[in-house]
Amino acid sequence: MWRALLLAWAISYALSFPVMANDAIAPPSGTSVYTLGARWTDQDGHALRLRDFSGRKVLVAMGYTSCPDICPLILANMAAIEKAAQGRSLRFVFVTLDPKVDTPEKLKAYADAHGLDPASWTLLNGDDKAVRDLAAVLGVRYKANGEGGFDHSAILTLLDEGGEMVMQKPDMQVDPKDFVAHMPR
C-alpha cells in the first residue's frame, strides 16, 4: 500500500516538471545545429530554443508566407515526407525568412490554411540575427528582392535527435523514401 502510494507520488512529481526532463538532455555537440542559442517564437506565441527539439528527428526548411512559388512546393514536399514517415515521430519546422511580416499570428494562419497539424508542425519567427545565423548554418542563401519578397534557396535539412545534420536536399526533386531511409522505426 505505502509502496504504491510512494510510486504514484513519484510518477506524478516527475510528470509535473516536463522542463526538467528537457534540461537533462546533454548539451549540443560542436557540430549540432542546436549550438545556436537564439530564442524563437512559434505560431502559438510560445518562446523556445532550437535545442527544445532535442530527442526527435526534425525536418527543417526556411521560407516565408507570402512566397508565391517555391514555398508551397517546399511545404508539399515536407507533407509528402510526413505521409511517408508516419509512425516515426518526426517534427516539421518551417522558419520564416521574413520575421518582420510573418508574425506568430500570421504563421498560425498560414499553418491553418495549409492544414499543417500542430501536433507535428512548428512554424518559427525569430529576430534578424537568429534567422541569418540559422540560414548560414543550413546553407540557405537569401536576399530581399526589392519587391517585398525574397530570393532564396530551397533546402530541406534532416536533423537527428541531437541536432546533427543527417541529410540535406538542395532542390525540389524530393523522393520521400530518401528521407525515410534515415529514420528506422
Place this chain on the structure above:
Amino acid sequence: MARRMAIMAASSLLALMPACAEPMAPVPAGAYTPFFKFIPAKGQRATEPRPVGIKAFRLDRFPVTNAQFAAFLEKAPDWRRGAAPRLFVDPNYLRRWRDGAPPKGEDNAPVTNVSWFAAQAFCESLGARLPTTDEWEYALADAGRGQAQVTRASLDWFAKPNGARIGDVGGAPNGYGVSDMIGLVWEWTQDFSATGSGTEQRNTSSKDDAAFCGGGAAGVRDPADYPAFMRYALRASLKASYVQDNLGFRCAGDE
C-alpha cells in the same frame, strides 16, 4: 605568455595606426547601383539594375588585424582555436596561430583564416556588425573617385602568387577615409550568401549559372568589371564556417 605579448602588440598597434581619431570612417548616405541585375531564372532575361538607397553608416578604416583579433580572443576564449564549435569554424580556423598568438611579425597584418561566424562575433563584441555587401561595394566605389585605380590595383593584386606574406594594413585612404579594401585580403560581408541566391530556386545546384557562366555578362552593370566578378564569385563560393588564408573582414556600424 604569447597571448600576453599579443595583447601588448594590440595596444602598441593603436599607436602605430595612421593618425585617425576614430577607427571607423563615416560614409555618407547615397544611391548605389548593384553590380548584378536581377538574376534571372533560366530562360528569362535580366531586368535592368535598380539603384538602392544606402543609409549613412560607419566602416572600419582598415581590415581587422591579427593583434586586434588576439585582443578579442583574450576576452572571448570560446572563440579560440580548439574551443570554437565546429559548427562555426572549419578545421583550418586560425591555422597559423600558435598558443593564441598570430605568426611572429604579423600583428599589424589583417587577420585571416576566420569564419563568418567568428568575424561576426568580433564585430558584435564591439557593438558593431559586418558591413552588408551593398555597403562594402558602395564604400569601394567611392562615389566614382579613382575607379580606374581600383581596377588596376585589383588586377595587380590578382597577379600576385598565392602564399606571399600578406602585408600590413595602412594603405592610402579613399575619398571616404577607408583603406586597404583591395590588395591585402578578401573580406566577409554580413550577407555574403545573398550572392548566388538567384531567383526562387528549384534547383540550387545550378544557382550560379546565370551570374557567372556565359549568361553572366548580360546580367551585370558593367561586363568589363572583371574585379567585381571576382568579388561576387568569391562570395558565392563561401559557406559561413569556411576560412581562407586570404579572407579577412572589417566591421561596420550604423550612424
